[in-house]
Amino acid sequence: MDDMEDDTTIFSTLKSFKSFISCPDRSLLETEPAFGRSGLQNLYTKRVELEEAAERVRSHTSLLQLTQEKQQMELSHKRARIELEKEANSSSRDLQREIDRNRELLLQIRHLKEREEKANQELNEQVENNKALKRNFEELHKKANEKDSKLAEADQMISELKDETRRLNQQIQIQESKFSTQNLEIQALQEQLDVQRKKFQDVSQRYQNLQSSHSTSTESELKMKELERRLALQEQDSVIVKNMKSEVARLPELEREIKRLREENTFLRETKENNSLLREETEGLRRKLERVERVMEEKLKVELEKEKLEHELQAWENIGQSTGLNIRKPEDLSREVIQIQQRELNLKQQNYTLNSSIRSVEKTRTELMPEIAQLRAKAQEEQKKRENQDSLVRRLQKRVLLLTKERDGMRAILESYDSELAASEYSPQLMLRVKEAEDMLRKVQTHNTEMETQLSKAQEEAGTFKLQAQMVTAELEALKEQQVSNTEKNTLATAEEVSSLRQKIEELEAERQQLEEQNNILEMRLERHNLQGDYDPVKTKVVHLQMNPTSIAKQQRTEEVEQLRVECQRLRDRLRKIEADGVMTTDDTTLIIPPSQEILNLRKQMESAELKNQRLKEVFQKKIQEFRTACYVLTGYQIDITVENQYRLTSVYAEHMEDSLLFKLTFSVHGKSEVLQFAV
Amino acid sequence: MSKTLKGITLKGSAELVAEFFSFGINSILYQRGIYPAETFTRVTQYDMSLQLTTDAKLKNYLTNVISQLKEWLFDCTVQKLVVVITCLETNEVLERWQFDIDCDKTAKESGAPREKSIKAIQEEIRSVIRQITATVTFLPLLETACAFDLLIYTDKDLEVPEQWEESGPQLIDQSEEVRLRSFTTSIHKVNSMVAYKRTNSM
Numbered sequence: 001m002d003d004m005e006d007d008t009t010i011f012s013t014l015k016s017f018k019s020f021i022s023c024p025d026r027s028l029l030e031t032e033p034a035f036g037r038s039g040l041q042n043l044y045t046k047r048v049e050l051e052e053a054a055e056r057v058r059s060h061t062s063l064l065q066l067t068q069e070k071q072q073m074e075l076s077h078k079r080a081r082i083e084l085e086k087e088a089n090s091s092s093r094d095l096q097r098e099i100d101r102n103r104e105l106l107l108q109i110r111h112l113k114e115r116e117e118k119a120n121q122e123l124n125e126q127v128e129n130n131k132a133l134k135r136n137f138e139e140l141h142k143k144a145n146e147k148d149s150k151l152a153e154a155d156q157m158i159s160e161l162k163d164e165t166r167r168l169n170q171q172i173q174i175q176e177s178k179f180s181t182q183n184l185e186i187q188a189l190q191e192q193l194d195v196q197r198k199k200f201q202d203v204s205q206r207y208q209n210l211q212s213s214h215s216t217s218t219e220s221e222l223k224m225k226e227l228e229r230r231l232a233l234q235e236q237d238s239v240i241v242k243n244m245k246s247e248v249a250r251l252p253e254l255e256r257e258i259k260r261l262r263e264e265n266t267f268l269r270e271t272k273e274n275n276s277l278l279r280e281e282t283e284g285l286r287r288k289l290e291r292v293e294r295v296m297e298e299k300l301k302v303e304l305e306k307e308k309l310e311h312e313l314q315a316w317e318n319i320g321q322s323t324g325l326n327i328r329k330p331e332d333l334s335r336e337v338i339q340i341q342q343r344e345l346n347l348k349q350q351n352y353t354l355n356s357s358i359r360s361v362e363k364t365r366t367e368l369m370p371e372i373a374q375l376r377a378k379a380q381e382e383q384k385k386r387e388n389q390d391s392l393v394r395r396l397q398k399r400v401l402l403l404t405k406e407r408d409g410m411r412a413i414l415e416s417y418d419s420e421l422a423a424s425e426y427s428p429q430l431m432l433r434v435k436e437a438e439d440m441l442r443k444v445q446t447h448n449t450e451m452e453t454q455l456s457k458a459q460e461e462a463g464t465f466k467l468q469a470q471m472v473t474a475e476l477e478a479l480k481e482q483q484v485s486n487t488e489k490n491t492l493a494t495a496e497e498v499s500s501l502r503q504k505i506e507e508l509e510a511e512r513q514q515l516e517e518q519n520n521i522l523e524m525r526l527e528r529h530n531l532q533g534d535y536d537p538v539k540t541k542v543v544h545l546q547m548n549p550t551s552i553a554k555q556q557r558t559e560e561v562e563q564l565r566v567e568c569q570r571l572r573d574r575l576r577k578i579e580a581d582g583v584m585t586t587d588d589t590t591l592i593i594p595p596s597q598e599i600l601n602l603r604k605q606m607e608s609a610e611l612k613n614q615r616l617k618e619v620f621q622k623k624i625q626e627f628r629t630a631c632y633v634l635t636g637y638q639i640d641i642t643v644e645n646q647y648r649l650t651s652v653y654a655e656h657m658e659d660s661l662l663f664k665l666t667f668s669v670h671g672k673s674e675v676l677q678f679a680v
Numbered sequence: 681m682s683k684t685l686k687g688i689t690l691k692g693s694a695e696l697v698a699e700f701f702s703f704g705i706n707s708i709l710y711q712r713g714i715y716p717a718e719t720f721t722r723v724t725q726y727d728m729s730l731q732l733t734t735d736a737k738l739k740n741y742l743t744n745v746i747s748q749l750k751e752w753l754f755d756c757t758v759q760k761l762v763v764v765i766t767c768l769e770t771n772e773v774l775e776r777w778q779f780d781i782d783c784d785k786t787a788k789e790s791g792a793p794r795e796k797s798i799k800a801i802q803e804e805i806r807s808v809i810r811q812i813t814a815t816v817t818f819l820p821l822l823e824t825a826c827a828f829d830l831l832i833y834t835d836k837d838l839e840v841p842e843q844w845e846e847s848g849p850q851l852i853d854q855s856e857e858v859r860l861r862s863f864t865t866s867i868h869k870v871n872s873m874v875a876y877k878r879t880n881s882m
Contacts, residue, residue: 540759549739
């Protein structure tokens with residue numbers, strides 16, 4: 001097929017080649033009409049086409065080569081495949097053979113395995129059988145051992161049983177002997193029985209005789225029996241009473257012992273109490289000692305202080321005597337001091353008022369002095385003015401006089417001239433003269449006025465100078481008056497006032513010193529109080545926390561104290577209960593303090609003693625009862641103690657209760673006995 | 681810290697004084713043996729080793745009092761702090777450690793810090809605490825079981841919280857007083873003194 005395919009391919013390629021070859025011819029042919037173009041181009045194109053065809057041919061050839069190679073390869077492949085297939089076949093055949101062999105081998109293996117398994121199984125079975133056999137063997141061995149042990153045990157048992165049989169035989173023998181003795185006893189008893197039977201028969205006969213005879217006696221006998229029973233009961237009661245009496249007789253001894261023990265207890269308690277009391281007393285005495293010693297010291301101090309105070313008292317009394325005042329008590333002193341102080345205060349007040357008044361007066365005076373000076377100056381001025389005016393007035397008066405005189409003169413002249421006129425013609429001359437005179441007058445008047453003005457000026461100046469002089473004199477006089485007043489004052493102030501003032505000054509200085517000392521002392525006290533922690537309640541307050549350690553500690557202390565008190569009270573109650581009971585009973589209250597070992601031992605001893613007593617009583621009672629019954633039975637007489645040393649015997653066969661014998665016994669060396677009464 | 685390098689403010693001064701009281705009270709309790717020595721632990725403060733309590737209840741109580749005291753120091757309403765030591769058996773006051781506090785109220789108004797170095801203040805506090813330790817030599821022995829209490833003297837009109845109550849001054853009957861050193865932060869001045877009951881020696 002491949003070859004066919006190759007052939008086809010070859011054919012196909014040949015066809016294609018041919019076709020190709022034909023195509024370029026066509027293409028060439030097709031391109032022939034296109035000669036219109038250049039020949040080179042045609043050549044070029046032909047070359048190109050030829051090259052392309054060549055290439056195609058080359059490619060085709062390469063293709064053909066490749067195809068050929070491929071075909072060769074395929075052929076080789078096929079050959080290889082064929083060979084491989086052959087080999088495969090062979091190998092498959094080998095495989096199959098081997099497989100067959102394997103199967104056979106496997107079968108063999110299986111067979112072998114089966115055989116092995118079987119063999120194993122057989123082995124196991126055999127092993128198991130062995131084991132089982134071993135176990136059986138062991139079991140058998142064990143069983144054999146057990147059997148041996150059992151046999152041994154059985155042997156032991158047998159031996160034991162044999163021993164036991166021996167013992168039992170011995171016991172049997174003993175019992176047989178006992179039996180024999182008992183038989184003998186029985187025989188004896190039987191004999192006794194027989195005897196008693198005989199007696200019984202006799203007695204029965206008698207009884208029948210009696211019965212027959214005494215029907216009423218049976219009743220009486222019944223009554224007797226009843227009475228006897230009562231008697232017996234009473235005797236038992238008497239026995240009990242006697243026992244009780246014996247007990248009672250013993251009781252005082254016990255009570256004595258108890259009393260002794262109690263006394264000892266009380267004595268011990270008292271001693272304890274005494275010890276505690278003594279200790280307390282010693283402690284109290286020690287404290288008292290300490291207190292007394294402290295008191296002694298304080299007393300010494302107090303005595304010293306007392307001496308000091310006495311000295312001071314004497315000093316105060318001396319002061320009282322020295323001052324000469326009526327002083328008996330310090331109260332008087334204080335009163336007088338107060339009075340003196342009051343006087344001083346009053347004097348001081350007066351002094352101050354006086355000083356103030358003096359100062360005010362001086363002030364007013366000093367204020368008034370210039371006014372006075374001014375007023376004086378004014379007065380002087382006015383005086384001067386007045387004088388000036390007086391002088392002026394005088395001057396004016398003088399002028400007036402002068403003028404009047406001049407007038408008069410002039411009038412006279414005029415009159416003269418008038419008189420003269422009539423006479424002559426002297427008028428112009430007169431007129432001239434008059435004018436001259438008038439001029440002269442005027443001049444004189446002006447001169448006068450000038451002079452007067454000058455005078456007035458001078459007078460004014462003189463007046464001013466006088467004023468100044470008077471001012472100065474006034475000042476001088478004022479100063480002189482002051483000096484005079486001072487001197488007057490100095491002279492007026494007497495020695496007494498000076499001395500009194502000096503005294504006042506000294507007293508004031510002393511007071512100041514005292515006040516300073518008091519101030520220092522008060523400051524010291526304040527400082528001390530401040531150091532101690534004092535404070536002004538108005539300005540300050542003291543606060544602290546409510547839950548502070550001191551309050552907590554105090555609370556704890558009070559709680560402890562209360563707990564201790566409660567415990568003490570409980571202990572006291574317990575003690576009282578114990579003392580009231582007198583016997584160590586079980587405590588109803590809870591035990592707070594465990595009892596001491598001595599008390600426990602004493603309690604145990606007490607209990608044991610009581611138990612012993614009780615047991616002894618019971619034993620004695622029993623023994624006495626037995627003894628008494630034995631005596632009664634054996635001797636036939638019941639012995640009772642009626643009074644001390646008197647014994648009463650009553651017989652078994654007594655008919656009446658009162659039939660008894662009374663004896664009196666005195667236990668001396670010889671042992672006398674007397675018979676007191678005999679009653680039937 | 682309000683204690684600036686520049687100076688001391690009112691708040692810083694209050695804190696310094698409160699701190700001093702905290703350590704001072706612990707030292708007094710240790711020195712006088714009010715509480716067992718094993719309940720105290722050593723700490724370093726003011727360049728010296730001091731004892732501080734480890735008891736929780738006591739610590740709680742001290743912090744309560746000191747915190748309230750700090751407030752009052754800031755308000756300048758506290759005048760004194762007193763440590764009172766009482767004997768439990770006889771309920772007598774045996775010792776009184778009194779610290780007077782003077783507050784400069786102008787510091788409250790102005791607010792400007794004052795110039796005083798913290799080292800100088802600490803030096804002064806150190807000397808006071810040393811003196812407290814040294815007083816143990818001449819104070820009488822406290823032989824019985826004792827408890828202590830802290831009293832604060834304040835202005836009369838101050839409102840106190842509910843847990844605080846008024847109490848008496850708890851003065852000592854027949855006492856000897858000793859004045860100790862003082863220190864100042866330039867705003868608060870603290871004077872210390874101790875008063876103890878005179879012992880009648882046999």
